[in-house]
Amino acid sequence: MIYTVTFNPSLDYVIQVDKLVPGEINRTTHEAVYPGGKGNNVSVILSNLGHSSKALGFTAGFTGEALENMLKEFGCDTAFIRLPEGSTRINVKINAGEETEINGQGPVITEEAQQALFEQLDALKKEDILVLAGSIPNTLPSDIYERILEHLQGRGIHFVVDATKELLLKVLKYHPFLIKPNNHELGEMFGVTLKTRDEIVTYAKKLQEMGAKNVLVSMAGDGAILLTEDGIIYKAKPPKGKVLNSVGAGDSMVAGFLTGYLNTGEYEKAFRLGVVTGSATAFQYWLATKEDIVALMEDKPETYGL
Template identity: 70%
Template structure:
C-alpha cells in the first residue's frame, strides 16, 4: 500500500479572470474547486494511474468534509484525523495571465492529534510506501519529517520525500527511497546556483552520499534528471505542449515515478512515466488523467503496467 501525508491540506479555489486590478471588483471567467495539498495531489494522481493509496493528514470543519468527499470521489482512500477547532484552509489561485496565490493559514494541530497520526503510521508494514510532501504548519514541530522517519526506521518502509532545504537535508540519514528537489532547491541546499546538468548530477550524487537512494531533479521546462541508487543517470527533455498549470506537476511526477517503479521494477520506465505524468498535468487545468499521460508517454501502456 502507498500512504501519503499532507500536514496542511486545502481546498484550492482556482479562478480565471481577464484582469485583476487591486482595489476594484473583478469577475471570474471560470472557476473550479479542487482538493489541494501535495500529498493529496500524489494520491489523486496515483488513483488516475490505477494505483490505490491512502491519504493521511488533518482536516477540520465543513471545508474538511468537502475535501474528504472530493478525494473519495477521485477514488482515493482517506484516513484523516479530524480536528475539533478551525477549518481546513482555502487557497485562492488567480490566473489573469499570471498566477497570483493567496494561501490560507489552516487549523492548529494539537499534540493529541499528532500522536494519533503517529498511531496510524505505526500500522505501516514492510514494503509499504510513504510519501511525505509539502510544507509544515507553524503549529507543528519543524522536525516532524525527521521524527516520522526515525520512528519508521529499520522497518522496511520505502519513503519518498518532496520537501525543501533543511526539511529534506535532515532526513537523508534515514535513506529515503526517493527525493525530488527541483534544480533551484538542489542548488540552495549547497548554497550555490547550478547551471549545467553535470553540476546537478554531481550535487545529486552528494545527496546520495548523505543517504538518499534515488534523486529525481525536476527542471520545469528543461526536463528532469534521475540519479538512481545503482548510479544510473537518466535525462529527459519534457514533451512539447502549452503550459497551462504549474500546480501539482511535481506531485504528478512523484506519483508517476512510484507507479512506474511498482509496476515494472525498472527505474528508466519509472522515470519516463514520471516525466509524462508531470508534463501532462502542466498541460491541463488540473491533475492529468490517464489518457493524457499515456498520450505523452508515446509507448504501449502495457509496458508500464497501465
C-alpha cells in the same frame, strides 16, 4: 500499500482571469474547486493510474469534510484525523498570464492529533511506501519529518520525501527511497545557483552521498534528471505542450514515478512515466487523468504496465 501524508491540506479555488488588477473588481473566465495539498495530489494521480493509496493528515470544519468527500470521489481512500476546532484552509490559485497564490493558514494541530497520526503510522508494514510531501504548518514541530522517519526506521518501509531545504536535508540520514527537489531547491540547499545539467548532477550526487537512494530533480520546461541507487543517470526533456497550471506537476511526477516503478520494477520506465505524468498535469487546469497522460506517451501504455 502506499500512504501519503499532507499536514496542512486545502481546498484549492483555482481561477482564471484575463488580467488581474489590484484594487479593482476582477471577473473570472474559468473557476473550479479541487482537493489540495501535495500528498493529496499524489494520491489522486495514483488513483488515476490504477494504484490505491491511503491519504493521511488532518482536517477540520466543513471545508475538511468537503475535502475528504472530493478525494473519495477521485477514488482515494482517506483516514484523516479530525481536529476539534478551526477549518481546513482554502487556497486561492489565480492564473492571469502568471500564477499568483494566496494560501490560508489552516487549523491548529493539537498534540493529541499528532499522537494519533503516529499511531496510524505504526500500522505500516515492510515494503509499504510512505510519501511525505509539502511544508510544515507552524502548529507542528519543525522536525516532524525527521521524527516520523526516525520512528519508522528499520521497518523496511520505503520513504518518499518531497520537501525543501532543511526539511529534506535532515531526513537523508534515514536513506529515503526517493527524494524530489527541483533544480532551484537543489541549489538553495547548497547556496549555489545551478545553471547546467552537469552542475545539477554534481549536487544531486551530494544528496546521494548524504543518504538518499534515488534523486529525481525536476526542472520545469527543461525536463528532469534521475540519479539511481545503482549509479545510473537518466535525463529527459518534457513532451511539448502549453503550460496551463504548474500546481501539482511535481506531485504528479512523483506519482508517475511510483506507478512506473511498481508496475515494471525498472527505474528508467519509472522516470519516463514520471516526466510524462508531470507534464500532463502542467498542460491541464488541474491534475491529469490517465487519458491525459496516455496521450503524451511516445510508447504504448502497456510499456509502463498501464
